[in-house]
Amino acid sequence: MPIKTKPLQIKSLKNMTLKNSSFKIVDDWIKNVKQVKSPYYNDRPTSEPISLLVIHNISLPPNQYGGPYVEQLFTGKLDPNEHAYFADIYQLQVSSHLFIRRNGEIIQFVPFNKRAWHAGKSKFEGKENCNDFSIGIELEGCDTDDFTEVQYQQLANLTILLQQTYPIKNITGHSDIAPDRKTDPGPCFDWNYYQALLTQQTQINAMVNQINLIKEELENLTLWQPSPPAAEAFLSEQPFALDTMQPHEWLQWIFIPRMQALIDAKAELPKFALHPYFEEAFKQQDIDANYLLTLIKQLDDLSVN
Ligand SMILES: [Zn+2]
Structure with missing residues (x-):
């Protein structure tokens, strides 16, 4: 069931001092977070500015947290024999730029200047192939569990950092750009709280x-x-x-x-x-x-x- 979330309109913030975050982007990688390089990316089309942030949720096996399986999926290392569900998905070539775990740990898989494969067939405001012009952030979670406080804090910090670095104009959910196929980040993702954190920060x-x-x-x-x-x-x-x-x-x-x-x-x-x-x-x-x-x-x- 598609979830209706309002895409947020957020002005980009240039030249601001980021006070409450120690994150820094150097050469399209965030410093001081875990880096796990995914083979699943390619070049963005030339002259396509990074204008969109897409929020997702993922958990492997579904609704189970803390395991190594999302990292394995995004790096082509998921073992199809380890869980019945994995046999259906282990050959998917998917990735996202960022993954935020329930405990707030951040993992980056793809540099932001490259196109990660997170959105699939998708359309935002009439423009197709959102991977071309977006950054994908996966939250460890599912459609039926609340996300954690530290996940919202990390997401808000990362959002502001990305807005300072790239010309991001909009933030949306996967379900908004692929409504026939996707439900994430799901009804438990609190867009109002996220917006309030961004406004406050x-x-x-x-x-x-x-x-x-x-x-x-x-x-x-x-x-x-x-x-x-x-x-x-x-x-x-x-x-x-x-x-x-x-x-x-x-x-x-x-x-x-x-x-x-x-x-x-x-x-x-x-x-x-x-x-x-x-x-x-x-x-x-x-x-x-x-x-x-x-x-x-x-x-x-x-x-x-
Ligand atoms: Zn998704």
């Missing part, structure tokens, strides 16, 4: 990026200090510690460390409006704070989006 990345710009501008203005104010200054109970610190000191020593702590703790980020205070405060100082104020205003806007 995107906001965090944008905030981190903006805070880094503010730090750079404070350095340009020679307002970034090598050592903190006296300990008593931190005891202020006034907003912006305005009785004990200069505005820029509050940014450096109170605001930025607090934001960093919240981001590290994956806590919900507060909404704030810093610009009105700083606009007034900088008027009384002999500094060219126009650009800094613009950056602060943009940070305010990110916090309420």
Whole structure:
């Protein structure tokens, strides 16, 4: 039964700092994850940008987790005698770029610039052969079990990394591009939760990026200090510690460390409006704070989006 999932429209994120992920792509391979090279890939058609992410589920034998069989299938090493089901599939030449296990382990089989064989006969927005222009991600799972929290976290981290590296415009499910043949990732895949994680991570990345710009501008203005104010200054109970610190000191020593702590703790980020205070405060100082104020205003806007 085909599953109706709405393909997501996600803007690509360029030049953002990825804060909560240690993943990095070098030459179309993710560093620091397990690599198992599959023989099942070939060249993408020339001049076909990678614009689509396709989410799948797979488990071998069906509904059983943790075994080596998905890796064996994707590398042509599945033993047809090991399970009745395998006799039907061991000769399939299939692969995906990525596989995310129930425990969050990530395995890459095919470099992203090459065409993995995951989608089969398929069509997205009128365009056939989705393998030509997509990256395939398999989640270890099936149509009747919930996916694990760590799988969603890893999927969201990988999605953002891939969006930063390739011109991905859409994310879809296998069942959406091959509705007559495929049901995965299935009704247990929570598209709303996945979207929420992407939105949250995107906001965090944008905030981190903006805070880094503010730090750079404070350095340009020679307002970034090598050592903190006296300990008593931190005891202020006034907003912006305005009785004990200069505005820029509050940014450096109170605001930025607090934001960093919240981001590290994956806590919900507060909404704030810093610009009105700083606009007034900088008027009384002999500094060219126009650009800094613009950056602060943009940070305010990110916090309420
Ligand atoms: Zn699939």
